[in-house]
Amino acid sequence: MFNFIHAADIHLDSPLRGVEVHEESAREEIRGATRRAFDNLVDLALRERSAFILLAGDLFDSDWKDFNTGLYFAQRMARLREAEIQVFIVSGNHDAVSHVSKALHLPENVHVFSPRKPQTHKLESIQAAIHGQSYATRVVSEDLSRNYPAPVEGSFNIGLLHTALTGREGHEVYAPCTEDGLRAKGYQYWALGHVHGREIVQEGDPWIVFPGNPQGRNIRETGPKGCSLVTVNEGAVTNLEHVDLDVLRWNLCTVDVTGCRTREAVLEKTRDGLLRSLDSGEGRPVVTRLELRGATTMHQKLQANLIPWADALRTQAADLGGERLWLEKIRLRTREQLDLDTLIQSNEALGGLVRSLLNLDLDAQALREIDPDFDAFQNKLPAELLSGEEAFDPLHPGQWAEIREDVKNLLVAQLLESGARP
Numbered sequence: 575m576f577n578f579i580h581a582a583d584i585h586l587d588s589p590l591r592g593v594e595v596h597e598e599s600a601r602e603e604i605r606g607a608t609r610r611a612f613d614n615l616v617d618l619a620l621r622e623r624s625a626f627i628l629l630a631g632d633l634f635d636s637d638w639k640d641f642n643t644g645l646y647f648a649q650r651m652a653r654l655r656e657a658e659i660q661v662f663i664v665s666g667n668h669d670a671v672s673h674v675s676k677a678l679h680l681p682e683n684v685h686v687f688s689p690r691k692p693q694t695h696k697l698e699s700i701q702a703a704i705h706g707q708s709y710a711t712r713v714v715s716e717d718l719s720r721n722y723p724a725p726v727e728g729s730f731n732i733g734l735l736h737t738a739l740t741g742r743e744g745h746e747v748y749a750p751c752t753e754d755g756l757r758a759k760g761y762q763y764w765a766l767g768h769v770h771g772r773e774i775v776q777e778g779d780p781w782i783v784f785p786g787n788p789q790g791r792n793i794r795e796t797g798p799k800g801c802s803l804v805t806v807n808e809g810a811v812t813n814l815e816h817v818d819l820d821v822l823r824w825n826l827c828t829v830d831v832t833g834c835r836t837r838e839a840v841l842e843k844t845r846d847g848l849l850r851s852l853d854s855g856e857g858r859p860v861v862t863r864l865e866l867r868g869a870t871t872m873h874q875k876l877q878a879n880l881i882p883w884a885d886a887l888r889t890q891a892a893d894l895g896g897e898r899l900w901l902e903k904i905r906l907r908t909r910e911q912l913d914l915d916t917l918i919q920s921n922e923a924l925g926g927l928v929r930s931l932l933n934l935d936l937d938a939q940a941l942r943e944i945d946p947d948f949d950a951f952q953n954k955l956p957a958e959l960l961s962g963e964e965a966f967d968p969l970h971p972g973q974w975a976e977i978r979e980d981v982k983n984l985l986v987a988q989l990l991e992s993g994a995r996p
Contacts, residue, residue, distance in 0.1 A: 575805065575806065575807040575808075575812075576624075576625040576700045576702070576805075576806055577622055577623075577624050577625065577803060577804060577805045577806065578624055578625050578626050578627065578628060578803075578804050578806070579615065579618065579619050579622075579624050579626075579627045579628065579801055579802070579803055579804070580628045580630065580765045580783060580785050580801060580802040580804060581615055581627065581628070581629055581630070581785055581788055581801035581802075581819075582629065582630035582631055582632065582666075582736075582765075582766070582767025582768070582784070582785055582786075582787065583630075583631065583632045583666070583767055583768065583769075583770055583786070583787035583788075584608065584611075584612055584629065584632065584633050584634075584787070584788060584789075585608055585632055585633075585634070585635045585668065585787065585789075585791060586608050586609065586612060586633060586634055586635065586643050586646070586647060587605075587608060587609065587634075587635065587643040587646075588608055588635040588791050603822060603859055604822065604861065607789050607791075607820070607821050607822050608788075608789050608791070609646060610789075610821045611788040611789035611799070611819045611820050611821055612647075612650065612788065612789075612819075613650070614788070614819040614821070615627070615788055615801055615819050616650050616653060616654060618801070618803070618817060618819070619654060619657075619659050620653070620654070620657055620659070622803060623657075624659055624803075625659070625660070625697070625700055625702070626659060626660040626661065626662060626697070626702075626704075627654070627659065627660075627661045627662070628662050628704070628732065628734055628765045629661065629662070629663045629664075629767075630664060630666075630734055630735065630736055630765050630766055630767025630768075630785075631663075631664050631665060631666025631667070631668075631669065631708075631709070631736030631767040631768060632666035632667065632668040632669060632736070632767060632768065633647070633663060633665070633666075633669055634668060634669050635668055644678040647678070647680075648678065648679070648680055648681065651680055651681045651683065651684050652681050654683060655681045655682070655683040658683075659683065660683050660684075660685065660697075661683060661684045661685065662685050662687070662695060662704050662706065662734060663684065663685065663686045663687065663708075664686075664687045664706045664707060664708045664709075664734050664735065664736055664767075665686065665687075665689065665708035665709050665736070666709055666736035666748075666767060666768060667709055667712045667713065667714070667736070667746070667748050667768070668712075669708070669709065686708060687706040687707055687708045687734065688707065688708060689707065689708040689709055689710035690710070691707065691721070692705060692706065692707040692718070692721050692722045692723060693705070693706065693707065694723055694726065696726060696729065700730075701728060701729045701730060701809070702729055702730045702731075702732065702806075703725070703726035703729040703730070703731050703732070704732045704734055705722045705723055705731065705732065705733050705734065705761070706722075706733070706734035706735065707721075707722070707735075709736060709748075709749075713746075713748065714748050714749045715748070715749075715750070716749070717749065717750055717751045717755065718735060718737070718749045718751075719733060719735055719737070719749070719751045719755060719756060719759065720751070720755065722735075722759055724759075724760070725759065725760045725761055729809075730762050730763070730806050730809050730810075731759075731760070731761040731762050731763070732761060732762070732763045732764070732765055733756065733759060733761045733763070733764045733765065734765045735749065735751075735764065735765070735766055735767070736748065736749060736766070736767045736768045737749040737750065737751055737766055737767075737768055738750070738768050738769055739751060739752065739753065739766070739775070740752060742769045742771075742773075744770075744794065745768055745769050745770075748768060749768075753775060753776060753782060756780070756782055757776075757779075757780060759780075761780050762779075762780050762781070762809065762810065762811065763780055763781045763783070763804065763811060764780055764781065764782040764783065765783065765785075766782065766783060766784045767784070767785075768784075769784045769786070770786055770787045770795055771784065771786050771795075772784060772785060772786035772800075772816060773786075774814070778811065781804075781811055781814065783802055783814070785800070785801050785802040785816070786799055786800070787799055788800055788801055788819040788820060789819065789820045789821065789822075790820060790822075790823065790824040792824065793824050793826060793861075793863045793902055793903075795824055796823070796824045796825055796826055797823065797824075797825075797854070798816075798818045798820060798823070798856075799818065799819065799820040799823075800816055800817045800818040800819040800820060801816070801817055801819055802814055802815070802816055802817075803815045803816075803817050818856075820858065821858060821859075822855070822858050822859040822860065822861060823854060823855045823856075823858050823859070823860045823861070824860075824861050824862070824902075825851045825854050825855070825860050825861070825862040825863075826862070826863050826865065827847045827848060827850065827851040827862045827863065827864050827865065828847070828865045828867060829843050829844050829846075829847040829864065829865070829866050829867070830843070830867055830868045831843050831844075831866050831867070831868045831870045831872065831908060832867075832868030832869050832870060832911075833868075833869075833870065833911070834868075834870045834871075834872055835870070835871050835872065836872070837872070837875075839872075840866070840870070840872055840876075841886070841887075841890060844864065844866070844887060844890060845890060845894065847864070848862070848864070848890065848891055848894050848895070848899065849894060851899065852894060852895045852898065852899050855898065855899075858898075859897065859898045859899070859900070860895070860898065860899050860900070861900050861901075861902045862891075862899065862900070862901060862902060863901070863902045863903045863904075863905065864887060864891075864901055864903070864904050864905070865904075865905040865906075865907055866904075866905070866906050866907060866908050867907045867908060868908055868909075869908070869909050869910065869911040870908055870909075870911050871910075871911045872908070873908045873909055873910045873911065874910065876906055876908055877906060877908075880904075880906065883904075884904050887901060887904055888901050888904075
């Protein structure tokens with residue numbers, strides 16, 4: 575019997591992007607988080623006396639050029655060497671363009687698979703075989719797994735691969751492959767990387783697993799993060815456990831302020847939400863994005879006084895959590911609280927206009943019918959608008975539904991503010 579650790583997408587020393595936390599202590603905490611999470615992984619391997627560690631790509635982070643990152647990693651590998659723990663790595667799309675990974679000399683217990691063709695490492699003492707291939711370039715469009723070798727008879731066979739399978743939201747479809755294709759190889763375990771969310775794609779015969787990344791790095795990577803600890807006995811997986819490694823959590827805190835009529839009522843609702851965010855950290859610091867939603871008579875006051883409100887909410891977060899709770903951003907998604915039924919019935923002219931607004935059909939296809947130059951306009955949109963955390967996709971129906979509601983609420987509110995009340 576032996577155990578191994580399956581981890582992926584470490585992104586050591588990944589720089590902050592799009593983070594608006596004001597406290598310097600928070601920035602330092604976040605900057606060092608990927609290293610401290612990786613230290614937790616090394617400590618776990620030592621504590622569990624793991625036979626080996628699998629790192630399924632994106633150990634480093636693209637153009638992150640500080641060679642101290644590589645030195646840190648080599649030192650941690652030397653700790654594992656002293657405990658006779660081997661490490662097997664396939665490079666991913668980020669590693670393929672990393673200056674750090676190309677210049678780094680690693681201890682002899684670390685095995686990086688070739689990008690030229692698939693390789694197999696046999697561990698005769700525990701009857702295990704690990705098959706893998708690294709990325710040669712950032713973009714790999716062919717199915718690497720197709721050329722992986724046949725399983726080693728009498729061994730526990732593992733396929734180590736950086737892929738999004740047939741696709742996962744938010745991830746490029748690199749090294750595309752299918753579950754059927756992986757099953758056909760006859761391995762007992764597929765150790766996948768590239769997708770940052772935990773997912774057991776298939777449980778047994780074979781196991782196909784994304785462990786997720788060990789440490790969330792932005793608001794798109796919320797909740798617990800870690801690795802998979804896998805126990806093998808007599809050639810089969812007998813236990814798979816997700817172990818949390820993260821040292822801080824990211825959390826999206828959505829607060830419904832519907833019906834709130836006073837500042838105190840809004841702050842009471844946000845207090846409850848922030849306490850839930852704090853609890854989600856399970857003792858770890860939490861970086862949270864606070865989003866206020868709902869229909870409230872406080873809508874105009876919130877929109878008109880965003881900076882004072884932001885200061886009040888940051889103060890509230892500091893009061894509740896000290897240095898364990900930071901607000902990453904504050905987003906207002908509120909709308910005016912309107913009694914539209916009464917409004918429509920009491921003013922015939924305004925009622926007709928409001929009904930037209932409520933029935934407004936607004937989406938990409940409708941705009942094409944209204945404006946024949948819509949496609950030309952779409953092609954002129956700047957690249958930064960179409961990519962990133964809050965990318966705008968002109969063809970996404972969900973985004974148009976949100977825009978439609980915003981337009982309706984804005985126009986109705988403007989009508990009321992202009993004095994056209996019943």
